[in-house]
Amino acid sequence: MTQLSRRGFLAAAGTVSVGALTACGSNSSGSSSEAVELTVMAWADAGQAERYEQEFATFTEKNPEIAVSLEWMDVGSYQDKLNTLFAAGDPPDVMFMVGRWLGEYATRGVLADLSASDQLDFSTMNSGLLLQGQYQGAQYAVPTGSTAIAMIYNTRIVADAGLELPDDRTWTWADYAEFNAQIYDATGVHGAGFYVPWLPTITQYTRQHGQDLFTTDGTLGVSGETITEYFQMITDMRATGAFAPPGSLEDNGTSVEQSPLGRDFIASQIIPSNTFGDYNSVMGGDLVLRRLPGETEGPRPGYTVTPTLLWCQAEASEHPAEAARLIDFLTNDPDSFAARSTLLGVPINADVAEEVSTGLDEDAHEFVDFTVALQEEELAPYEMEPAGAGEVQNILVSLSTEVEFERMTPQQAGEEFMSQAGAALEDAG
Amino acid sequence: MATLTAPPRPRTSAALSEPSRRRRSAGQDNAAYVMLIPWVIGMLFTLIPFGVSLYLAFTDYNLLQPAEFVGWDNFVAFVNDPKAMTAAEVTLRYTFIAVPISLVAALGVALLLNRGVRGLKFYRSAFYLPSLIGASVAIVMLWRSIFGFDGIVNGFLARFGIEGPSWTSDPSWALVTLITLSVWGFGAAMVIFLAGLRQIPRMYYEAASVDGATPVRQFVSITLPLLSPVLFFNLVLGLIGSLQTFTQAYVFSGGTGGPADSTLFFNLYLYQQGFQQFDMGYASALAWVMFVVIAIFTAINFLVSTYWVFYND
Numbered sequence: 001m002t003q004l005s006r007r008g009f010l011a012a013a014g015t016v017s018v019g020a021l022t023a024c025g026s027n028s029s030g031s032s033s034e035a036v037e038l039t040v041m042a043w044a045d046a047g048q049a050e051r052y053e054q055e056f057a058t059f060t061e062k063n064p065e066i067a068v069s070l071e072w073m074d075v076g077s078y079q080d081k082l083n084t085l086f087a088a089g090d091p092p093d094v095m096f097m098v099g100r101w102l103g104e105y106a107t108r109g110v111l112a113d114l115s116a117s118d119q120l121d122f123s124t125m126n127s128g129l130l131l132q133g134q135y136q137g138a139q140y141a142v143p144t145g146s147t148a149i150a151m152i153y154n155t156r157i158v159a160d161a162g163l164e165l166p167d168d169r170t171w172t173w174a175d176y177a178e179f180n181a182q183i184y185d186a187t188g189v190h191g192a193g194f195y196v197p198w199l200p201t202i203t204q205y206t207r208q209h210g211q212d213l214f215t216t217d218g219t220l221g222v223s224g225e226t227i228t229e230y231f232q233m234i235t236d237m238r239a240t241g242a243f244a245p246p247g248s249l250e251d252n253g254t255s256v257e258q259s260p261l262g263r264d265f266i267a268s269q270i271i272p273s274n275t276f277g278d279y280n281s282v283m284g285g286d287l288v289l290r291r292l293p294g295e296t297e298g299p300r301p302g303y304t305v306t307p308t309l310l311w312c313q314a315e316a317s318e319h320p321a322e323a324a325r326l327i328d329f330l331t332n333d334p335d336s337f338a339a340r341s342t343l344l345g346v347p348i349n350a351d352v353a354e355e356v357s358t359g360l361d362e363d364a365h366e367f368v369d370f371t372v373a374l375q376e377e378e379l380a381p382y383e384m385e386p387a388g389a390g391e392v393q394n395i396l397v398s399l400s401t402e403v404e405f406e407r408m409t410p411q412q413a414g415e416e417f418m419s420q421a422g423a424a425l426e427d428a429g
Numbered sequence: 430m431a432t433l434t435a436p437p438r439p440r441t442s443a444a445l446s447e448p449s450r451r452r453r454s455a456g457q458d459n460a461a462y463v464m465l466i467p468w469v470i471g472m473l474f475t476l477i478p479f480g481v482s483l484y485l486a487f488t489d490y491n492l493l494q495p496a497e498f499v500g501w502d503n504f505v506a507f508v509n510d511p512k513a514m515t516a517a518e519v520t521l522r523y524t525f526i527a528v529p530i531s532l533v534a535a536l537g538v539a540l541l542l543n544r545g546v547r548g549l550k551f552y553r554s555a556f557y558l559p560s561l562i563g564a565s566v567a568i569v570m571l572w573r574s575i576f577g578f579d580g581i582v583n584g585f586l587a588r589f590g591i592e593g594p595s596w597t598s599d600p601s602w603a604l605v606t607l608i609t610l611s612v613w614g615f616g617a618a619m620v621i622f623l624a625g626l627r628q629i630p631r632m633y634y635e636a637a638s639v640d641g642a643t644p645v646r647q648f649v650s651i652t653l654p655l656l657s658p659v660l661f662f663n664l665v666l667g668l669i670g671s672l673q674t675f676t677q678a679y680v681f682s683g684g685t686g687g688p689a690d691s692t693l694f695f696n697l698y699l700y701q702q703g704f705q706q707f708d709m710g711y712a713s714a715l716a717w718v719m720f721v722v723i724a725i726f727t728a729i730n731f732l733v734s735t736y737w738v739f740y741n742d
Contacts, residue, residue: 076683083704087492108493108707247578247595394685401689405599 036319037067038326041082041092043075045255054339059329066322086110091314093323097141098309099132100199103218103387104428105312106135112313112320115139119324124332126348132307132384142327143307145345147367148374149200150273151290154283157267161186168290173233176293180242183267193244193266196234196404197396199389200306201270201292205230207302207380208294218386220422228414231403235410246404256282273370274308274345277363289370304382305375308345346371388428392421485713492709503714513715515690516698523604523694524671527611532663535615539622540652553623556616563614569680573597576606597681600691607677607692618663625659626652654739661738665730672723675700695719 042052049072056068071092073081079101085091091110105111114120115138122130125142133141151168158165161183166175180191194201203213205226212221237243244266256279260266271279273289280287295301311330313323330336334355337347342364347353357368399417402408408416486503490496507513542552562568575581576596583593596602633651642650653660675696678686686693686701699719703712 080684080704083707087704087707087709108491110493247598250578250595250598397685397687398689401598401600401687405595405601405688407600407689 035065035067036322037069038094038319038323039069039071039092040326041071041078041085041095043078043096044072045074048072048340048343051339051341051343055330055336056326058335058338059326062329062333062335063322063325066319066326068326086314086316089316091316093314093317093319094326095312095314096144096309097312099307100385100389100393102133102141102310102312103135103385104390106138106140107387110315111140112315112317112323113138113140114142114313114324114327117320117324119321120328121332124349124351126350129305129307129348132382133310135384141307141310141312142331143345143348144309144311144330145274145307145342145347146305146371146375147272147274147308147345148303148305148371149204149270149292150276150370151268151292152261152271152276152279152287153268153290154261154264154286155288156286157183157187157189157264161189165288165290168293170296171293172297173294177233177237177240177242180237180268181240184241187267189264190244190248190266191242192237192268193249193260194268194270195249196231197393197400198270199385199393199396200272202227202230202396204292204302204304205294207300207304208298210299212383213392214383214386214389214425216383218388218428219425220418221383224414224418226414227417228410231400231410231413234400235403246406272308273367274342276367276370277341277343277361280363289366300380301377303374303377303379305371305379306382307348342368386425386428388425391424391428395420395424482713482716485710486717487714488710490710490713491707493707496710499710503711504718506711507714507718512690512693513695513698516686516693516695519604519686519691519693520672520674520695523608523611523674524668527608528664528667528671530608530612531615531667532618532660534612535618535663536622536656536660538615539619539626540648542619542623543626553620557620558616560614560617563610564676566676566680569610569677572606572610573681576609598688600687600689603681603688603691607674607681610677611671611674618667621659621663622656625656629655657738658740661730661734665727668726668730669723672719672726 040052040056042049044052049070052072053070056070060067078096082091082095097105097111102111115122120142122139126146129143129146130139133139133143153165155165163179163182163186166179171179176192183189183191199213202222206213206222209222209226209229211223211226215221234243238245244260248265249260256262259269261269261279262282269279270292276287276289291303295303311327313320313327317323331347332349332352334347334352337352337356341360342356346368347356353368357365360368395417399408399413399420402416403410403413485496487498487500488496489499489502538556542549542556546552559568577583578595578598580596582596586593594602596606629652633655634647637647637651673696674694678692678694678697679700682688682692682697684697684701684705686697695715696719699712699715702708702715
């Protein structure tokens with residue numbers, strides 16, 4: 001057994017070093033006048049990766065001296081691999097990042113400050129969204145696009161239950177619980193089954209309560225009571241069958257076909273709305289995009305329009321100018337959206353967004369309309385996720401599991417959250 | 430007669446053979462050194478990281494900036510780190526449950542197979558096979574789906590009207606799933622037991638039967654004592670292996686140690702600290718804590734062994 005586990009470990013290490021070698025080889029070319037090869041790292045499935053590669057091919061057509069190779073993997077193994085490459089000194093030139101990781105990487109000095117680059121035209125980009133690629137005054141990231149989270153409902157099951165979807169502008173969380181219980185009573189399909197500890201959902205729920213998950217100085221803004229109330233709501237919904245039972249959502253990370261939604265085990269789900277097309281094409285067009293409940297019942301609405309993902313450039317990139325030019329292309333050139341469309345969100349360059357929106361399919365249109373409608377409303381400003389936010393996400397995953405299997409009451413989970421998350425933010429800050 | 434068949438060696442032959450032996454040994458030495466090179470290189474790959482990690486254990490090192498010497502800080506942090514204690518607890522619980530069950534299963538099956546089963550070779554291979562693949566990624570993934578919410582195990586239980594728990598996502602059961610995976614790999618120990626059983630002379634059993642000893646008495650008085658060195662060997666290897674468990678937990682939980690830290694093995698936590706939190710200094714300290722603990726366990730094992738292991742020589 002010793003031998004076996006060691007062998008397994010070595011095999012894993014081998015994979016990583018092969019990756020490192022690939023990255024190394026692609027970085028080895030010389031000055032910018034010669035041919036340059038950039039490496040981009042992203043999480044994707046095979047279909048998404050193909051779309052990104054098409055955009056990179058277009059980029060190479062316009063910049064024949066720059067070749068771009070994509071390294072893609074599933075999101076679960078992304079961060080481990082990225083960290084290993086950083087540690088080995090061979091990071092990809094350009095990579096995906098999310099807001100809750102940005103602070104941690106930025107403080108370690110591994111990301112390039114893009115604001116000084118003459119290859120990027122920031123003037124065309126939405127300044128509010130750009131702000132969310134900043135950390136302590138430096139522009140470490142450019143949003144890939146904008147999005148908001150949304151509820152998707154399977155209308156076929158709603159119709160089977162003989163129900164009609166309530167008005168999503170005014171529905172409360174109680175309406176939502178009641179509606180999902182009715183679906184369960186009528187069809188045996190659990191009305192709800194979203195990923196409970198997901199930070200964007202909890203952020204929005206917290207904002208509806210007049211609090212921010214994180215304060216501007218990187219401490220906790222949410223109260224333990226709000227977290228308790230959130231967990232209590234899910235627990236109550238589980239009791240009526242409105243929410244999927246404990247343990248039944250474990251394979252949520254697989255393909256849409258095999259997911260609880262795809263198997264008609266649940267009737268609704270919370271997703272980043274930019275992925276709507278991916279869901280709806282598999283579900284035969286049965287899905288609709290709706291707002292989360294509770295927007296009008298508290299002191300303020302909770303919605304925010306956020307960057308979908310972030311493009312970052314490694315400080316250690318040997319071709320910083322070319323890498324920045326690629327990020328500029330992916331943001332400011334409408335041609336770069338030909339294949340990926342709005343998969344990574346609504347373009348943050350308004351002119352590009354306008355141009356891209358003319359050629360959209362129905363699902364992408366529904367997503368863009370949804371996001372633009374939100375953008376036009378008056379939303380409270382969005383607080384940056386501080387260093388340590390990634391760990392706060394991990395803590396929420398643990399606590400929601402404890403509550404799910406009744407090893408902790410929502411009350412205890414709320415208290416635990418305050419002490420654990422508070423300590424994590426303090427350590428990181 | 431004896432003197433005729435084995436005459437004393439004449440002195441001259443010894444004197445003559447001396448230089449030629451030296452020549453041969455010089456050639457052999459070189460050959461030996463050449464063949465040792467891979468081992469020496471291999472040792473360097475072990476010893477250098479070994480030494481470096483000892484140094485790093487006393488530093489604050491985030492892989493990206495130079496290491497900074499901090500004395501015993503990492504070890505103080507370890508003592509005050511509740512998550513490290515959770516990881517130690519998970520690892521010990523796993524070890525103290527999985528190792529005894531594996532040994533009993535291995536010995537039990539070895540005893541059955543030793544009774545002269547037809548097709549012994551087939552059964553031996555069949556039971557041995559899981560231990561070769563048990564820690565592989567594919568098997569752990571398979572295990573996950575077998576024990577999943579809609580998996581085969583719960584499907585089987587449902588036939589008897591039992592609603593099984595969610596083995597893989599319920600923190601109370603996830604470790605049990607990994608323990609069954611470990612026990613399933615009892616074949617390696619079993620093969621060694623089987624070889625050990627073959628070494629016990631039949632005449633002891635025959636003599637005991639003549640004296641009217643029951644099979645249980647024979648097992649306790651003959652098999653166990655004579656098998657005790659093999660049992661000891663399997664126990665030591667099993668303990669060390671279990672305390673170092675990594676791959677199964679990593680794959681099973683996707684590197685998180687979840688659900689709710691219930692599969693957060695010490696080795697996995699160490700990996701998280703080093704490669705996810707970029708705290709390589711602390712990770713090195715954890716590695717040395719683990720090394721010392723394993724050394725202590727093994728030393729205790731050897732000390733206690735003098736009381737129960739019987740070497741028949």
